[in-house]
Structures are given as C-alpha cells and as structure tokens.
Amino acid sequence: MAEDGINSFMTGPDEAGRFGIFGGRFVSETLMPLILELEERYEFAKTDPAFWAEMEDLWTHYVGRPSPLYYAERMTKHLGGAKIYMKRDELNHTGAHKINNVLGQIILARRMGKTRIIAETGAGQHGVATATVCAKFGLKCVVYMGAHDVERQAPNVFRMKLLGAEVVPVTSGRGTLKDAMNDALRDWVTNVRDTFYCIGTVAGPHPYPAMVRDFQSIIGKEVRWQLAEQEGEGRLPDTVIAAIGGGSNAMGLFYPFLDDPSVGIIGVEAGGKGVDDRMEHCASLTGGRPGVLHGNRTYLLQDEDGQILEGFSISAGLDYPGIGPEHAWLHDVGRAKYVSITDAEALEAFQLSCALEGIIPALEPSHALAHVMKIAPGLPADHIIVMNMCGRGDKDIFTVAKHLGFDMKI
Amino acid sequence: MGRDMTRIDDTFARLRAQGKKGFVAYIMAGDPDIATSLAVMKGLPGAGVDIIELGMPFTDPMADGPTIQLAGQRALDHHMKMDQVLDMVRAFRKGDAVTPIVLMGYYNPIYARGVDRFLADAVSAGIDGLIVVDLPPEEDSELCIPAQAAGLNFIRLATPTTDAKRLPAVLKNTSGFVYYVSVTGITGGAAAQAADVGPEVARIKQSTDLPVIVGFGINTPEAAQAIAGVADGCVVGSAIVKDIGAGKPVAEVLANVAALAAGAHGATTA
Numbered sequence: 001m002a003e004d005g006i007n008s009f010m011t012g013p014d015e016a017g018r019f020g021i022f023g024g025r026f027v028s029e030t031l032m033p034l035i036l037e038l039e040e041r042y043e044f045a046k047t048d049p050a051f052w053a054e055m056e057d058l059w060t061h062y063v064g065r066p067s068p069l070y071y072a073e074r075m076t077k078h079l080g081g082a083k084i085y086m087k088r089d090e091l092n093h094t095g096a097h098k099i100n101n102v103l104g105q106i107i108l109a110r111r112m113g114k115t116r117i118i119a120e121t122g123a124g125q126h127g128v129a130t131a132t133v134c135a136k137f138g139l140k141c142v143v144y145m146g147a148h149d150v151e152r153q154a155p156n157v158f159r160m161k162l163l164g165a166e167v168v169p170v171t172s173g174r175g176t177l178k179d180a181m182n183d184a185l186r187d188w189v190t191n192v193r194d195t196f197y198c199i200g201t202v203a204g205p206h207p208y209p210a211m212v213r214d215f216q217s218i219i220g221k222e223v224r225w226q227l228a229e230q231e232g233e234g235r236l237p238d239t240v241i242a243a244i245g246g247g248s249n250a251m252g253l254f255y256p257f258l259d260d261p262s263v264g265i266i267g268v269e270a271g272g273k274g275v276d277d278r279m280e281h282c283a284s285l286t287g288g289r290p291g292v293l294h295g296n297r298t299y300l301l302q303d304e305d306g307q308i309l310e311g312f313s314i315s316a317g318l319d320y321p322g323i324g325p326e327h328a329w330l331h332d333v334g335r336a337k338y339v340s341i342t343d344a345e346a347l348e349a350f351q352l353s354c355a356l357e358g359i360i361p362a363l364e365p366s367h368a369l370a371h372v373m374k375i376a377p378g379l380p381a382d383h384i385i386v387m388n389m390c391g392r393g394d395k396d397i398f399t400v401a402k403h404l405g406f407d408m409k410i
Numbered sequence: 411m412g413r414d415m416t417r418i419d420d421t422f423a424r425l426r427a428q429g430k431k432g433f434v435a436y437i438m439a440g441d442p443d444i445a446t447s448l449a450v451m452k453g454l455p456g457a458g459v460d461i462i463e464l465g466m467p468f469t470d471p472m473a474d475g476p477t478i479q480l481a482g483q484r485a486l487d488h489h490m491k492m493d494q495v496l497d498m499v500r501a502f503r504k505g506d507a508v509t510p511i512v513l514m515g516y517y518n519p520i521y522a523r524g525v526d527r528f529l530a531d532a533v534s535a536g537i538d539g540l541i542v543v544d545l546p547p548e549e550d551s552e553l554c555i556p557a558q559a560a561g562l563n564f565i566r567l568a569t570p571t572t573d574a575k576r577l578p579a580v581l582k583n584t585s586g587f588v589y590y591v592s593v594t595g596i597t598g599g600a601a602a603q604a605a606d607v608g609p610e611v612a613r614i615k616q617s618t619d620l621p622v623i624v625g626f627g628i629n630t631p632e633a634a635q636a637i638a639g640v641a642d643g644c645v646v647g648s649a650i651v652k653d654i655g656a657g658k659p660v661a662e663v664l665a666n667v668a669a670l671a672a673g674a675h676g677a678t679t680a
C-alpha cells in the first residue's frame with residue numbers, strides 16, 4: 001500500500017530502536033541497564049489492559065479527553081479555500097498535549113518503583129505537566145530548564161513551583177532546551193537507582209521515541225473517529241499539520257495516519273529569523289544533517305566539525321537543535337513533508353487565531369497555523385485540513401506583547 | 411584480526427614487570443589554547459604519566475561535570491577542531507614514540523568526520539585507543555568494530571550499574587584495558603571509595619585478563635594511591651583540568667600531576 005516498497009510506515013522502530021538509520025541507544029554505560037529495563041517494562045505495559053485502563057481513566061477524568069475537534073469556520077471563510085479543523089489539545093488539563101505522555105511515563109515509573117522524577121523543559125509545558133502528575137501521585141519532581149527560558153517563561157516557572165517541583169535553571173551552553181536536557185541526563189546518570197527520566201518529546205534513546213509517540217497517538221486516534229462523526233463514515237483528513245520542536249504533538253497526530261496514503265502529512269519547523277546561513281532558526285530537517293546527540297541519531301543543527309549549534313526561535317518549545325528520529329526517517333523516506341515558518345509568520349497566525357476564532361494559541365501551534373494560512377487559500381473547499389492546536393497561549397502573552405510593542409504595565 | 415601488541419599492551423606489560431600500578435592522566439585537547447595544552451601534554455610522561463587520555467572537545471558533554479564542560483568550552487572558543495586535535499597528537503609523537511594516547515570524547519564529532527576517515531587519521535597521527543562515552547556495546551557496529559579492525563584499542567567503560575548479566579557484553583569487544591567508572595555520576599563528582607570499588611574491580615577481573623583502571627572521583631595523591639591499590643591503576647582528570655583552568659603555570663600543573671602519579675605508583679596490591 002505504501003510507496004518505495006515499504007509495506008507499512010507503522011512498524012518501527014526495529015529491535016535496535018532504529019527507524020531506518022535514525023534512533024538507536026547512544027548513551028553511557030551507566031544508563032544502559034536502565035534503558036533496557038525500561039524497554040522491557042514498557043513492552044509489557046503496552047499489552048497490559050490494566051495499564052491502559054488506568055491511562056483511559058486519567059485521560060477522561062483528569063485530563064479531559066477526548067479534546068474537541070473543532071471546525072474553524074471563520075478561519076476557513078477568511079482564508080477562502082480548504083476546510084480547517086483544529087484539534088483542541090490546548091484544552092487539556094495544564095494547557096497542552098504534554099500531559100498525554102507524562103501520565104503514561106509516570107504510571108510506568110510507579111510500576112518500576114521509582115520515587116523521584118526528573119524532566120527537561122523548554123517552554124515549560126512539559127515541566128508543568130510533569131510537576132502536575134507528580135503532585136497528584138506524591139512523587140518528588142525536579143525540572144531542568146534553561147536559564148534563558150526561565151526568564152522568558154516566568155508564569156510556567158511559578159506554576160511548577162506551586163505544584164511542588166524544584167526548578168533548576170541551567171546556565172551551561174546558551175541556557176535553552178538542549179542544555180536542560182544535558183543537565184537532566186547528568187542528574188539521571190548520578191541518581192540512576194531511584195530516578196525516572198520523564199522525557200517530554202519523541203527523542204532520546206530507545207525506547208523513548210516510540211513510547212512517547214504511542215502515548216501521544218491518542219491525538220490522531222481521536223481525530224479519526226471525530227472527523228468521521230462530523231464529516232461522515234470513513235472520511236479522513238486530506239492534510240494533517242503540526243508544529244515540530246522535538247516533534248511529539250506532531251508524531252501523535254501523524255502516526256495513526258501513516259498508512260493512509262490519501263492523507264498528506266506536514267510538519268512545521270521553527271524558521272526563527274529565516275532558514276539561511278545565519279543559522280538563526282531551529283529547522284533541523286531543512287537546515288541540519290544527521291548526527292548523534294541525546295541518545296539518538298537524527299537530523300541536527302551542527303557545524304562541519306560535529307559541534308552542536310544553538311537553535312533560535314521566538315518559541316521556547318521549538319528551540320531545540322534536533323528532532324525526533326522517527327520524523328528524520330519519515331522525512332528521508334518521503335512519507336511526511338517538512339517546512340519552516342518564521343517568527344514573524346507565527347506571530348501573524350497567533351493574532352489571526354485570536355481575532356477570528358477566539359482562541360489564543362501557544363506560539364508553537366501558531367507555526368502550524370501559519371502554514372495552514374499559506375496553503376489553505378490554494379486548496380478546494382472539500383479539502384479537509386486538521387491542524388494540531390497543541391497548546392494554549394497564556395504562557396506566551398508576555399513574549400508576544402514585547403514583539404508587538406505593547407507595554408504590559410499599563 | 412590477529413591482534414598485534416599495541417603501545418597500551420606494551421605499557422601494561424612493562425608495569426606488570428615492574429610490579430607497578432598504572433597512572434592515566436586526562437587533559438582536554440586545546441585547553442585553554444593549543445600551545446599551553448601541547449606543553450602540558452609533552453610534560454606528562456616526565457611527570458610519571460603512563461597513559462595519556464586526550465579529551466576531544468564537544469559542545470554537549472553529557473557525562474562530564476562543570477570542570478570538563480568548561481575545559482571543552484575554552485578549547486572550542488579557541489577553535490579547537492578535530493584537525494587540531496590530530497595535529498596536537500602528531501606534534502607530541504615527534505618527541506615521544508612510546509607513551510600511549512587514548513582519545514576520549516563523544517561520538518558526533520567522529521561521526522561528522524566520517525568513521526573511516528577518522529580512523530585512518532587517528533592511526534596515522536599515532537593514536538592508540540578510543541573511549542567514546544555514548545557508544546555502549548549495543549552500538550558496536552558504529553565504531554568499536556571498525557576501530558579494532560584498524561588496529562586501535564577500544565576501551566569500554568564498566569560502571570556500578572553493569573550487572574553480572576551485562577558484563578560479558580561489555581567486555582566482549584573491549585581491548586587495551588577496562589575503564590571502571592567508580593561512581594554512578596559525572597566526572598568531577600562524588601569521591602570514589604576504595605572500599606566500594608575494590609569488590610567491583612575484583613568482580614570484573616574474574617571475567618577478563620585485561621587490566622582494570624578506575625576513574626571518576628579521584629582528585630588527590632592519597633585517593634590515587636588508595637584506588638590504584640584495589641585495581642591495576644587509576645585515572646585523574648578533573649583535578650588536573652581544574653589546575654589548567656585556573657591558569658596555573660605549566661610547571662605547577664605538571665608538579666601536581668607528578669604528585670598524583672607518585673600516589674598511584676606508590677600503591678601496592680591490597
């Protein structure tokens with residue numbers, strides 16, 4: 001059914017944790033036994049009805065799933081082309097898709113007898129989700145956050161503290177998400193016996209990319225039945241679109257559609273000030289090349305000597321020089337298309353969503369919406385686009401105010 | 411391949427014949443600049459260093475504490491690239507044909523150069539072994555197997571979490587020596603305790619004839635002596651790098667290295 005002689009795009013990763021050449025287990029020996037144990041425990045949990053029953057229960061009663069699939073009528077009319085749906089994952093408890101995955105990992109951590117949870121966070125959404133679930137289960141929580149992000153995401157820092165988490169500002173490197181992940185790995189290797197590392201995206205050593213994808217796939221699974229309910233039995237989206245930093249919300253939306261050839265798949269990377277030689281962007285696929293970092297092989301922003309470059313984006317959640325290995329593979333085999341959107345374009349989409357739909361989006365999905373704005377006008381009215389509104393914009397109002405020249409003190 | 415004796419094997423044969431423990435010193439290539447770093451490196455054998463571990467700078471050293479992170483940053487700020495690391499080894503080899511050099515670092519700078527090209531360059535420059543932190547046995551096909559085929563030793567880390575079930579896999583493609591990481595953690599962290607390390611080293615030695623060298627958390631001559639006493643030798647890194655980072659003169663850095671080496675060499679088997 002699929003092109004290029006691939007029978008299915010949904011069978012990865014292989015036993016070595018690879019999607020094609022991407023993925024793998026590039027970690028120090030200290031972590032290796034734990035990674036293998038995690039893989040074993042996850043493989044067991046995956047087919048354990050009791051595990052999924054606990055997830056379903058929390059998704060329904062704690063998170064508020066299913067999240068609505070919303071027909072954005074005014075946006076559709078304004079753009080004058082394709083019919084636009086928004087998957088409202090910003091309505092989840094904690095305001096983003098991140099909690100879908102955190103619940104799964106924390107339930108697993110509890111089953112493994114771990115008492116201390118660590119996490120890295122960029123925009124703070126994954127940190128807030130982790131702090132939230134840790135509070136609910138009475139687990140100790142330490143969140144590593146780049147010092148630069150602590151500054152530009154102050155509301156989320158306070159939320160995490162209210163929820164009882166310790167927030168550690170990371171000053172190494174440029175103080176963004178990549179450096180926070182380094183320090184989280186350093187903590188993990190030091191406290192390996194009692195600590196579980198709750199990774200927030202579809203990256204890191206195997207089994208994380210597959211595990212986080214599986215937990216986030218609830219997004220795409222819901223879209224399948226919700227769209228059928230609203231548009232008729234068997235109706236699939238023609239295009240699904242999501243923003244990509246590490247790529248977990250995108251993988252969650254894309255995965256259930258990988259083997260439906262009629263569904264076009266588009267990932268939107270952060271183009272920052274523009275994808276060019278100045279490298280002031282985070283578009284790993286369009287502006288990077290394969291390398292090894294944070295436990296996996298994937299596309300990375302790096303110089304010719306293999307030194308990792310700092311990404312740049314208005315959105316702290318997309319500010320990462322890599323991308324999940326499954327995206328790298330989908331890019332190489334051509335199943336998904338990856339594009340980039342600049343800060344300025346994302347800001348424009350942010351404002352349009354507020355004005356036309358009464359939805360204040362996070363800057364991350366604003367990138368996805370900006371690409372919808374580019375392509376929708378040229379598509380017919382019966383072409384259905386589903387974009388993932390993966391987070392709400394409350395955390396970003398200070399950043400946006402600054403860029404729009406609005407003084408918040410007034 | 412039929413394994414020829416490497417400089418590392420020769421060094422341990424000599425130490426065994428002398429009844430001495432080995433002392434391995436780590437410095438970061440190009441820290442704080444190439445000239446100073448090369449001057450320190452040239453002085454290490456004279457200070458009693460048996461094997462030199464030369465760090466390859468990397469932007470994201472996930473297994474290293476602040477001391478070695480900052481050393482890598484200083485080197486990178488002085489444009490220390492892989493070409494310059496190899497040039498430094500060539501310059502050292504002009505005056506020293508016997509002291510083994512082990513490159514230590516992370517995989518991406520090697521991968522970016524291309525494994526085949528890197529190995530050819532490393533062999534011709536006079537490098538003897540590799541320690542690559544983020545390449546566990548599960549990824550042996552990446553570099554470990556090709557490196558051994560090229561005649562380099564591939565030195566693996568064994569750690570407190572390497573249990574009996576896993577140890578054979580860790581030892582399988584290891585050569586030169588086994589580097590036992592004394593603590594779960596990063597470089598320059600908690601102090602290694604001989605009472606903890608001794609039984610672990612004994613456990614590993616039951617499964618291999620290779621020398622077992624202990625590193626991480628060793629920063630005084632006394633600690634070097636205590637830890638070397640329960641193993642075949644020890645590695646000191648952060649304590650030396652800290653002196654270099656503080657801007658101490660080369661002679662003073664080397665005097666401190668000599669004291670650490672004397673500690674390790676003074677150890678007798680417990």
